[in-house]
Amino acid sequence: MKRFCYSLIFIISLVFLTNFVLAQNPLIYEQFSADPTARVFEGKIYIYCSHDIIGGQGRGRANWFVMEDYHVYSSENLTDWTDHGVILTQTQVPWLGRESYDMWAPDCVEKNGKYYFYFPTGGRIGVAIADKPYGPYKPEPQPINGVRGIDPGIIIDDDGSAYLFYSDLMCVKLKDNMLEIDSQPQQIANLPRKGLREGPFPFKRNGIYYLSYPHVQNNTERLEYATASSPMGPYEWKGVIMDESSSGCWTNHHSVVEYKGQWYLFYHDKDLSPNFDKNRSIKADYLYFNDDGTIQKVIPTHRGVGISSAQKEIQIDRYSEISKEGASIDFLDPNVTKKGWKTTLSANDSWIRYNKVDFGQNQKSVSVQALSDSGSSIEIRIDKIDGQLLAKVDIAKNSDWSEAKASISGSTTGIHDLIVIHKDANPISIDWVKFE
Numbered sequence: 001m002k003r004f005c006y007s008l009i010f011i012i013s014l015v016f017l018t019n020f021v022l023a024q025n026p027l028i029y030e031q032f033s034a035d036p037t038a039r040v041f042e043g044k045i046y047i048y049c050s051h052d053i054i055g056g057q058g059r060g061r062a063n064w065f066v067m068e069d070y071h072v073y074s075s076e077n078l079t080d081w082t083d084h085g086v087i088l089t090q091t092q093v094p095w096l097g098r099e100s101y102d103m104w105a106p107d108c109v110e111k112n113g114k115y116y117f118y119f120p121t122g123g124r125i126g127v128a129i130a131d132k133p134y135g136p137y138k139p140e141p142q143p144i145n146g147v148r149g150i151d152p153g154i155i156i157d158d159d160g161s162a163y164l165f166y167s168d169l170m171c172v173k174l175k176d177n178m179l180e181i182d183s184q185p186q187q188i189a190n191l192p193r194k195g196l197r198e199g200p201f202p203f204k205r206n207g208i209y210y211l212s213y214p215h216v217q218n219n220t221e222r223l224e225y226a227t228a229s230s231p232m233g234p235y236e237w238k239g240v241i242m243d244e245s246s247s248g249c250w251t252n253h254h255s256v257v258e259y260k261g262q263w264y265l266f267y268h269d270k271d272l273s274p275n276f277d278k279n280r281s282i283k284a285d286y287l288y289f290n291d292d293g294t295i296q297k298v299i300p301t302h303r304g305v306g307i308s309s310a311q312k313e314i315q316i317d318r319y320s321e322i323s324k325e326g327a328s329i330d331f332l333d334p335n336v337t338k339k340g341w342k343t344t345l346s347a348n349d350s351w352i353r354y355n356k357v358d359f360g361q362n363q364k365s366v367s368v369q370a371l372s373d374s375g376s377s378i379e380i381r382i383d384k385i386d387g388q389l390l391a392k393v394d395i396a397k398n399s400d401w402s403e404a405k406a407s408i409s410g411s412t413t414g415i416h417d418l419i420v421i422h423k424d425a426n427p428i429s430i431d432w433v434k435f436e
Helices: none
Strands: 019-022 034-041 044-052 067-075 080-089 107-111 114-121 124-130 153-156 162-166 170-174 201-205 208-216 221-228 236-242 255-259 262-269 281-287 327-331 341-345 351-358 365-371 376-382 389-395 402-407 415-422 428-435
Touching: 034 107, 034 255, 034 262, 034 281, 044 080, 044 107, 080 114, 080 124, 107 153, 153 201, 162 201, 201 255, 236 262, 341 351, 341 415, 365 376, 365 389, 376 428, 389 402, 415 428
Parallel strands: none
Antiparallel strands: 019 080, 034 044, 044 067, 067 080, 107 114, 114 124, 153 162, 162 170, 201 208, 208 221, 221 236, 255 262, 262 281, 327 341, 341 428, 351 415, 365 402, 365 428, 376 389, 376 415
């Protein structure tokens, strides 16, 4: 799987460059990202996230979390993501006084035309303000007085009142200026106290206040939630949104957001760093509510969210479903994981399904980036295993990646699931599929 992206920085004139990232899960490939807070501003989804880097001498603590700045990404379709670059670095924080490399989970909210970016570092929570959701952000000269902790989460109620939640499930009301506290911090009561509790994210739906948070109940963080009839509680524990990660990633910070009538869970895992969970990558999946307001458990997927264009490279290794036998996923290059993955089909009739592809108008041909030491063939169908046959693609014998092409039979328009089926016993590896 190929991902191309260039580094982004603010330039002296405060005009910054942007890049475009096409991704499924994880959403971002060109760098590590974590702690995603998703917000809807100006008709788009914006994700404010931490940025994991490799630590070492003079650059944080080796073999630990090392974070020196924040990025923000935006999307209108949840498939194409724009990187707006660095919006704040530790060296820009006037009250920090040192390079802490501990810029943990942030949040951002809008009030009265201003965007307030809340960030934790040095054991305190600071605020930076901008006129646009992507910045430029200017940090306040002092952190929020009276608050000590990490992982801020903000909710602005219908009457304009704002509340700040932070680590160990603390909560405090903010003044109208969004910079000072208007009450004494209090700990949310009646919730499980055993194990680490951090990263609270509050939101409101149909008059119910939700407080979601990561909690180490057993070995690693799972995502739990509680509900209340007022922002500061009392809250009642309701259940688990997402179980402990099967990858063993110790952390899993998150956010919950509604966009164009659909709710989503944004979270992170260690997809691009399977052997080191301090280098994480942000992900997203659909989230659903029951009629009584409770949340259905979210099962992490490779496919993620959004609709893929048939005319762009479709990374089928980010699958929706895969055959039980004869199909596997591996890194293209285990030493450079950011290149992504490949699909290997090794048994006759093994298959892989990729949901929600927009074929638009009729496509005339299909290209497949593949390799096979003995030569092989695949069928491309839509919607189901025995669905409409679009093409049969013969893959020539080769020891390196090459592009095979075939004509499309029949007509296909609109949105369909894509099925790739192996039609012989000669193993084949596939990088991507694209239509023209």
